[in-house]
Amino acid sequence: MTVPATPRGVPELLATVRELVPNIVEGAADRDRERQLPREEIDALSATGALAITVPATHGGAGGGASAAFELTRLLATADPNVAQVPQSHFVYLRLVELAGSTALKDEIFAAVLTGERVANAQSERGGRTITDISTRIIVDGSDAVVTGEKFYSTGSLLADWLAVLGRDDDGVDHVGFVRDNTRGVSIVDDWTGMGQRTTASGTITFDDVRLPATHVVPRSEAVTGPYGYGALAQGLHAAIDVGIARGALAEASAFVRSSSHPWFEAQVDRAEDDPLLVQRFGELEVEVRAAESALHVAGAAVDHVDRVRTDDAAAEASLQVAAAKVLADRAALAVTNGLFELGGTRASDDRLNLHRHWRNARTHTLHDPIRWKLQHLGRWTVRGERPPRGPQL
Incomplete structure (x- = not known):
């Protein structure tokens, strides 16, 4: 894959992503309808070097933090949230490598990402009582490690070069192993059947006694339990996807009203966009989207601040800011995507338009990590001064 010979800075990389947005938008409806994976779009994104935006400057990258990753993800989600979700785990696990990876792993992964390679997650499992029940095993055996188990909802795995697999050792300690997608014993099946986010390249992955260097195994607790904002980064990226969905849907709703909607007769106007009640509703939704966008910006700054000061207070504040952003993003995405039909009228329900x-x-x-628990953490902080617990979802 061809990538820029000279690493570019964060503003330049974000500008490049903005240039890609129209092309990603163009085929989004058809890709969803036909369940066609966005391979070309993701390859084009990698080729710009944008997916290396968070690679540390010490390893030749742009050194962007949470704010950069949030904005890149939001931009992509305005065009196609499926494309945006593919690199979500990529940024999370690059952060894990930065915080807790061995020197050898940092050198290998960061160099690979600078050439356009991608990381996907292999985290969720079927059958457990909760998402914290992990049956996959990662056992270190001398200079090697062995991974055995099965994962599903492995977002981005069908388009990835590396798989970050969550497993547990015999002592109950969680680790993440970084495995090449073509390693012997790895099998990926394209079997995601969700009603939405149909083209996130998610699949079931089987690891059949997969061997990897022990240096490619990272103890997850080092990143999760420290004051690093690791969980806040992961949650903020999910919020960025929802904020992008809201903005993209609102833009399409307004375009549809201008081009295709008939005015309601009682408005006594010639064009739907001149109906004062319709304009009012658009204004209400614009407020929701702008509030979510602003909260996401504040949350990104809070997570970046954690990385500078590494204090418990800063980590707690980052989690709370991200929780607030996620609540507002969830509400905005659902309000706008539902309101699109209210605003567009009967014609908007034509299945051919998708x-x-x-x-x-x-x-x-928005089913990821329910906002009712974000509200709980915000409420406990407000009423009792109780800091949110640390974890991969906080």
């Missing part, structure tokens, strides 16, 4: 993909994407993606 406008319902926005709602399906929002409804599916």
Whole structure:
């Protein structure tokens, strides 16, 4: 894959992503309808070097933090949230490598990402009582390690070069192993059947006694338990996807009203966009989207601040800011994608237009890490001064 010979800075990389947005938008409805994976779009994104935006400057990258990753993800989600979700885990696990990876792993992974390679997650499992029940095993055996187990909802795995697999050793300690996608014993099946986010390249992965260097195994607790904002980064990226869904759907709703909607007769106007009640509703939704965008910006700054000061207070504040951003993003995405039909009228429900993909994407993606628990953590902080617990979802 061809990537820029000279690493570019964060502003330049974000500008490049903005240039890609129209091309990603163009085929989004058809990709969803036909369940066609966005391989070309993701390859084009990698080729710009944008997916290396968080690679530390010490390893030749742009050194962007959470704010850069959030904005890149939001931009992509305005065009197609499926494309945006593919690199979500990529940024999370690059952060894990930065915080807790061996020197050898940092050198290998960061160099690979600078050439356009991608990391996907292999985390969720079927059958456990909760998402914290892990049956996959990662056992270190001398200079090697062995991974055995099965994962599903492995977002981005069908388009990845590396798989970050969560497993547990015999002592109950969680580790993440970084495995090449073509390693012997790795099998990936394209079997994601969700009603929304249909083209996130998610699949079931089987690891059949897969061997990897022990240096490619990272103890996850080092990143999760320290004051690093690791969970806040992961959650903020999910919020960025929802914020992008809201903005993209609102833009399509306004375009549809201008081009295709008839005015309601009682408005006594010639064009739907001149209906004062319609304009009012658009204004209300614009407020929701702008609030979510602003909260996401504040949350990104809070997570970046943690990386500078590494204190418990800063880590708690980052989690709370991200929790607030996620609540607002969830509400905005669902409000706009539902309101699209209210604003567009009966014509908007024509299945051939596939406008319902926005709602399906929002409804599916907002099921990640329910906001009712974000509200709990915010409420406990407000009432009792109780800091949110640390974890991969906080």
